[in-house]
Amino acid sequence: MATSVSTEPIVQIRSTPDERRATVIGIVLIGLAAFVLWVFALGVESGLQSTFNLSLPGDPDFTWVVDSRVLSFLVAATIAFIGGWVLRRTHVKRTNLGLAIALGLFVLAFLTWAAADKSFSLVGMLRSTVILSVPVTLGAISGLMCERVAVINIAIEGQLLTAAFVGTVAGSAWGIWAGLTGAMLTGALLGAVLAVLSIRYRIDQIIAGVVINIFALGLTSFLARRVLSVAQDLNSPGRFSTHKIPLLGDIPVLGSMFFNHNMFVYVTYILVVVLHFGLFYTRWGLRSRAVGEHPKAADTVGIDVFRTRYRNVILGGVIAGFGGAFLTLALVSRFEENLTAGVGYIGLAAMIFGRWMPFGALGAGLVFGFALTLQQKLGILGTPIPSEFLSMTPYIVTIIVVAGVVGRSRPPAADGQPYIKD
């Protein structure tokens, strides 16, 4: 039946969540630019210079001297430009890239301001970033091994802590390699506990994780006080030495930053590559991911869901154990109560930040490693910021990251749900 009603569709034009987010970030960036201008550029007397040391002692001298004010002006202008570009929303999907660049520049301006009229070892900071990123990245990888098969691993903190303890004791008694093995076995054991509790007994995975953490903290503190304080020789393990990679280690800045470390760092790089390949290019990886996304379908096809979960969670535990060994056998050479101080949870945030992918975990680990470095090194520089606020840095960064600065990322679909076979 024909009518004379106009057939123009009524289209509602509303912005998508991504566009709204881009607007917010654009405005934030403009505000950030204003901050940089006001505090870092105008807050510094003109004529002052910041000197960045880009080489390690012993290597040929390589410094970068900048006029503190000018650099900050430039950074402010660039950030404002990026902010404006983001606001235009011509490339909404590139918002994150713009944000990342702007934040990187902000940090540069901050360092310039902090180092005004002083000299500052930038390469030291970069090295420390890589070193401190190791436990975070390893924690993130451990977490992602478990989460890819849909088991939430909150227990990373406890695994790191206990493995660190065992690493110290075994390392002091029988040498650093024994310490490393002991730590990895401990991680595997705690991973097995988590697996049994959450797969077989179907305890809420988060509760199981928190319980393991409480248990780990209690047990290691108890043992540290009852055993280690008495038998001090059980708390001085050796230390893994650093090795410089022949050619790559001689590259001016990047060499000292990436290629002059102990073996834990190198193994972490290799692990990231191996895992990426394994997860996305092998049959094992495909099956693991299937179990994580849709266990029922995987089961129907004949994949043993329970076996896969046990195996991956225990493997994740081994990796966490490796991370724990790093803490007491490479980073510091003794165990202290609550040595980890939240690093395991930061690793979880890094996993989410890295979108449950190995290379993402590496990148996120570096970001958090940098925040942890700021916490340590900035005190030395003597900025007007009170040390307590500097100590807060990695934790606040974690909150900002998890609150979705990266936008919503999607975990494996069956994450957190126990599998019931019928």
Next chain:
Amino acid sequence: MSDAEDFPEDEVRGDPDAAQPEPTTLDRIVGISSSLRQALVVPALAVLTALIVGAVIIAVTDLDTLPLWGTDPGEAFRLTMSGIGKAYKALLVGSVGSQRAISETLFAATPLILAGLAVAVGFQAGLFNIGVNGQMHIGGMAALWVGFSLTLPAFIHIPLAIAAAIMAGAIWAGIAGFLKARTGAHEVITTIMLNFVALFLVDYLLKTSVFQATGRNDPISEKVKVTAQFPTIPGFDRLNIGFFFSLLAVAFVWWLMYRSTIGFEFRAVGFNPSGGRYAGMNVAWVYLGVMAVSGALAGIAGANPILGLEPYRGTSGFAGTIGFDAIALALLGRSHPVGVLFAGILFGALRAGGREMQGAAGVPIDLVLVLQALIIVMIAAPRLVRAIYRIKTPDQDVSTTISTGWGG
């Protein structure tokens, strides 16, 4: 052996009309009402098992006696047993062995009950508030400030200080609630991070001129005025009216959760967020509200060490580990206010006794942490306890599930 055979479809609540299971020998021995007994059996056995494991740990870490096992096992056994006996006797004496011990127990229980209520409220709504520690510190600082800067008669001063603690704690927890509501950020991570931030914030504030005690260089605050200090209960040593506040809080939470509309929404969202949304509840607001209530309770818990305990000053990390013990508490009490009350008293007993155990028998108080962790595991998985002790599984047995996944 397939897991399915051991655990047939009991992730869904069993048929409530099914007949009660056959009475076992245990039933006949104990003889109290069936459902109450079922509710008590698992927690009781959990505590018992934890104590047994604790005994093993004490024995194994007694460095002095360990070498003896090789040379003179009989003597070693005797020494080990007496060591364990001494430790647990101290635990008992320190917690209930005298009027003073009971005062200490209830005194220690007060902040634990309040903090446990905070966590329990969160659990009921499906939220995992691990940030109670941080919220306690922030609430405590607010109460501290009111306590030493204002001059008011006691009957106004104390309520005002508590009100300040409530607001500060609610705001701090509200940050995590807001982030969860707006961005879906998982509260486990945000609250843990806020814990650290709170600790550093307290350290900083204790060095500012506003808070720091005049003439002192260390992070310690001014003393709370007498009018804001909690009066003690005569005849009961350190026990003060804070204990009555905790009882009031138990009653309030019970009313809130089971008799009010808001509480109904909290619990509905906890049971099934999608269902709640379908019924028209604003889940985001519920998350915010739950965290605020939780933080408020945590704030009162944090005011206790400040207003109720010598030297009535704020120091670094004054709330200790109460926030984390509270998680165990809430689980032990099955997130029910009355359960939390009893669990809190139990943990208070462990603490009071634990101090005695450390002093008299030389066993570090961290053992209590281990005991608590073991208790939680077994509470969260009743099947585990039943498997260990071979108890018949009733139809309504369900593992505790608080939340699933990262929300996202």
